[in-house]
Amino acid sequence: MAKKKSAFGVNIGSSSLLLIFVVLCLVSFAALSIVSSNADFKLGQKVMERTERYYEVSNQAQEAIAGVDDALAAAYKEAGGDEEAYFAKVGHTSSFEFQISDLQNLEISLEILYPEKAGDPFYRITKYKVVTNENITYDNTLNLFQ
Numbered sequence: 577m578a579k580k581k582s583a584f585g586v587n588i589g590s591s592s593l594l595l596i597f598v599v600l601c602l603v604s605f606a607a608l609s610i611v612s613s614n615a616d617f618k619l620g621q622k623v624m625e626r627t628e629r630y631y632e633v634s635n636q637a638q639e640a641i642a643g644v645d646d647a648l649a650a651a652y653k654e655a656g657g658d659e660e661a662y663f664a665k666v667g668h669t670s671s672f673e674f675q676i677s678d679l680q681n682l683e684i685s686l687e688i689l690y691p692e693k694a695g696d697p698f699y700r701i702t703k704y705k706v707v708t709n710e711n712i713t714y715d716n717t718l719n720l721f722q
Contacts, residue, residue, distance in 0.1 A: 629677060633675070644670055651665045652690075652698065683705050683707050684705075
């Protein structure tokens, strides 16, 4: 009788290959998830900073409008019921522009009104708008490896 040699080799079965493939997939998805969440965090920070800046500028604009309202009330009292003297002193329109960022401004226009009776407004807001500057340059390049 011939003796059979028993060989101890490395036998990688299909289940081991499948396990290695699954682990590699999980690692790659984890890396993609980390990169994506980091990009989302950075975008969220930029949006938060822009929003905070908009509200700061909006508060400044409201304070300026309140100042105009006080000045119009004082001019109305000084005019003593003379509409022509009132408009000669204050004009018919008033405009403001506040810078939000390098690319955006908040533009406000007021139409000055002559109140007919007590409690009528001194002005009407005709424009309260965020305007993007016209000197925008878009980056159309792609980040490619060379």
